[in-house]
Amino acid sequence: xxxxxxxxxxxxxxxxxxxxxxxxxxxxxxxxxxxxxxxxxxxxxxxxxxxxxxxxxxxxxxxxxxxxxxxxxxxxxxxxxxxxxxxxxxxxxxxxxxxxxxxxxxxxxxxxxxxxxxxxxxxxxxxxxxxxxxxxxxxxxxxxxxxxxxxxxxxxxxxxxxxxxxxxxxxxxxxxxxxxxxxxxxxxxxxxxxxxxxxxxxxxxxxxxxxxxxxxxxxxxxxxxxxxxxxxxxxxxxxxxxxxxxxxxxxxxxxxxxxxxxxxxxxxxxxxxxxxxxxxxxxxxxxxxxxxxxxxxxxxxxxxxxxxxxxxxxxxxxxxxxxxxxxxxxxxxxxxxxxxxxxxxxxxxxxxxxxxxxxxxxxxxxxxxxxxxxxxxxxxxx
Amino acid sequence: xxxxxxxxxxxxxxxxxxxxxxxxxxxxxxxxxxxxxxxxxxxxxxxxxxxxxxxxxxxxxxxxxxxxxxxxxxxxxxxxxxxxxxxxxxxxxxxxxxxxxxxxxxxxxxxxxxxxxxxxxxxxxxxxxxxxxxxxxxxxxxxxxxxxxxxxxxxxxxxxxxxxxxxxxxxxxxxxxxxxxxxxxxxxxxxxxxxxxxxxxxxxxxxxxxxxxxxxxxxxxxxxxxxxxxxxxxxxxxxxxxxxxxxxxxxxxxxxxxxxxxxxxxxxxxxxxxxxxxxxxxxxxxx
Numbered sequence: 301x302x303x304x305x306x307x308x309x310x311x312x313x314x315x316x317x318x319x320x321x322x323x324x325x326x327x328x329x330x331x332x333x334x335x336x337x338x339x340x341x342x343x344x345x346x347x348x349x350x351x352x353x354x355x356x357x358x359x360x361x362x363x364x365x366x367x368x369x370x371x372x373x374x375x376x377x378x379x380x381x382x383x384x385x386x387x388x389x390x391x392x393x394x395x396x397x398x399x400x401x402x403x404x405x406x407x408x409x410x411x412x413x414x415x416x417x418x419x420x421x422x423x424x425x426x427x428x429x430x431x432x433x434x435x436x437x438x439x440x441x442x443x444x445x446x447x448x449x450x451x452x453x454x455x456x457x458x459x460x461x462x463x464x465x466x467x468x469x470x471x472x473x474x475x476x477x478x479x480x481x482x483x484x485x486x487x488x489x490x491x492x493x494x495x496x497x498x499x500x501x502x503x504x505x506x507x508x509x510x511x512x513x514x515x516x517x518x519x520x521x522x523x524x525x526x527x528x529x530x531x532x533x534x535x536x537x538x539x540x541x542x543x544x545x546x547x548x549x550x551x552x553x554x555x556x557x558x559x560x561x562x563x564x565x566x567x568x569x570x571x572x573x574x575x576x577x578x579x580x581x582x583x584x585x586x587x588x589x590x591x592x593x594x595x596x597x598x599x600x601x602x603x604x605x606x607x608x609x610x611x612x613x614x615x616x617x618x619x620x621x622x623x624x625x626x627x628x629x630x631x632x633x634x635x636x637x638x639x640x641x642x643x644x645x646x647x648x649x650x651x652x653x654x655x656x657x658x659x660x661x662x663x664x665x666x667x668x669x670x671x672x673x674x675x676x677x678x679x680x681x682x
Numbered sequence: 683x684x685x686x687x688x689x690x691x692x693x694x695x696x697x698x699x700x701x702x703x704x705x706x707x708x709x710x711x712x713x714x715x716x717x718x719x720x721x722x723x724x725x726x727x728x729x730x731x732x733x734x735x736x737x738x739x740x741x742x743x744x745x746x747x748x749x750x751x752x753x754x755x756x757x758x759x760x761x762x763x764x765x766x767x768x769x770x771x772x773x774x775x776x777x778x779x780x781x782x783x784x785x786x787x788x789x790x791x792x793x794x795x796x797x798x799x800x801x802x803x804x805x806x807x808x809x810x811x812x813x814x815x816x817x818x819x820x821x822x823x824x825x826x827x828x829x830x831x832x833x834x835x836x837x838x839x840x841x842x843x844x845x846x847x848x849x850x851x852x853x854x855x856x857x858x859x860x861x862x863x864x865x866x867x868x869x870x871x872x873x874x875x876x877x878x879x880x881x882x883x884x885x886x887x888x889x890x891x892x893x894x895x896x897x898x899x900x901x902x903x904x905x906x907x908x909x910x911x912x913x914x915x916x917x918x919x920x921x922x923x924x925x926x927x928x929x930x931x932x933x934x935x936x937x938x939x940x941x942x943x944x945x946x947x948x949x950x951x952x953x954x955x956x957x958x959x960x961x962x963x964x965x966x967x968x969x
Contacts, residue, residue: 397868397872405866413884474871
């Protein structure tokens with residue numbers, strides 16, 4: 301593998317570096333457009349700062365504004381309001397061909413009438429880089445993406461994975477200060493997608509360029525990103541590291557969108573120290589970190605992940621959240637069993653139980669079971 | 683049984699069309715080819731004599747008209763590219779959801795008969811007509827100025843009459859270009875002009891190629907425009923052939939001229955396809 305150099309100013313470390321000027325900044329950006337005579341607000345005021353060398357993901361369902369946000373960074377859309385900055389410089393009105401960032405398009409958008417070499421060399425030729433250097437750099441980048449020997453192929457003669465790597469090479473060869481990727485793995489099958497995730501992460505570490513990655517696939521975002529902005533309905537719901545997003549989702553939406561979550565709600569019965577006690581049913585109690593924000597009588601939405609819950613036939617002891625219910629469904633999934641338990645008030649809770657010890661299952665359909673988890677595993681949502 | 687039926691289905695499907703072409707295209711071609719090699723006259727009847735003289739005489743007597751036809755056809759085709767490309771481009775990229783409306787407007791004149799359209803041009807361009815009359819009255823044009831009976835009138839008429847056949851294939855090629863490919867070019871530092879030159883233009887060539895085929899051939903062999911809008915100095919080979927058939931009734935010469943024209947057009951098309959690189963053109967077209 302050939303080492304390729306990062307553009308000027310690119311940090312070596314992949315972690316966000318605080319204190320530096322952000323590589324990319326969206327400052328209260330709004331995008332409205334008119335569709336069928338109606339004003340649609342695709343992005344409703346997004347502010348975020350992406351650090352130099354960071355692998356940053358914009359994650360959300362289709363129509364959440366993530367692609368529009370990325371297109372404003374690239375310059376394909378003009379914000380209705382707000383400012384876009386690249387390395388501290390206001391580029392809100394700078395056209396895309398004058399921005400020192402490149403994009404990997406969804407479905408690749410390779411030039412169909414050019415072979416691999418000409419596709420990759422396109423940007424360097426427009427920048428009037430000397431021929432000898434174009435030759436060297438295109439050769440190098442094709443080696444990085446493992447396409448040496450396929451220079452004369454046309455895009456349509458290649459597989460999806462190969463086209464994907466051409467698209468990546470075509471952007472990276474310019475040594476941009478940031479690379480934008482719009483659902484680049486969406487068209488690939490699962491195996492190839494997983495391989496490319498690792499590959500992308502490796503390339504990003506190698507070149508040290510800021511990556512902004514748009515995806516609706518939560519596992520993709522969790523796997524690769526340094527930080528994730530979860531978007532919904534034109535706004536950022538939560539901006540944090542993958543672990544934080546998963547463990548401490550900031551909203552119902554985030555909890556539901558990332559992984560499997562059980563959503564419960566209850567009324568605060570008492571606050572004892574830093575723990576609030578919620579009543580659900582007669583024998584049920586849920587403990588939640590109070591964080592000084594919960595008071596008696598308040599209604600609280602909370603979430604708990606299925607793998608944090610213990611399922612048992614006997615009532616467990618200790619300072620745990622405990623609820624009782626009836627098993628409605630048992631699904632054997634190989635690495636774990638999945639139970640659906642219906643509580644007294646009709647709420648359904650999904651529980652994952654690892655197949656760690658033996659292949660016997662704890663409970664059958666119709667059994668009455670006790671579910672328990674540590675207080676810090678349920679998290680009050682705003 | 684069902685396998686036999688499956689094997690026969692394609693032939694069954696092609697049979698009606700094939701029969702139609704055999705009766706109304708192949709047989710007349712053979713009749714004409716035979717006619718071009720016969721000698722005699724309408725009064726005395728014709729006999730097949732392998733008479734190549736119709737070809738030699740046709741070329742000797744009418745080479746001016748043949749060359750003129752090719753030049754007019756070429757000029758009309760170029761004019762159509764120049765006029766048609768921006769239209770096709772505009773409809774394809776800026777037409778939004780009214781594309782079909784614009785295409786329909788383009789085709790609207792075609793609901794009127796070809797001859798009638800050309801005659802309306804005659805009316806429009808006549809020496810003291812609604813266009814030239816007022817201009818002459820206010821002294822902007824000299825009294826003797828005329829457009830009718832000039833090569834310009836004939837070429838313009840040809841270009842007008844076949845324009846949709848140029849615009850439609852160009853539109854189809856342009857419309858098929860993925861807008862993201864254009865964004866990719868911009869993203870890779872290409873200005874709007876460079877994007878057009880390096881991406882839009884090459885990707886539209888299959889459409890231009892098809893458009894040229896569909897307009898150059900009928901324009902070159904047309905006789906309506908030259909007879910309605912032209913004069914004695916703008917006679918095209920189509921007029922000669924028509925005259926030979928219907929007035930002089932010299933069928934061998936008319937047939938020989940038709941075949942000569944067809945041969946020239948075929949050679950021209952193949953040379954053109956070769957020069958443009960059909961392989962590439964068809965490859966992109968087949969995408």
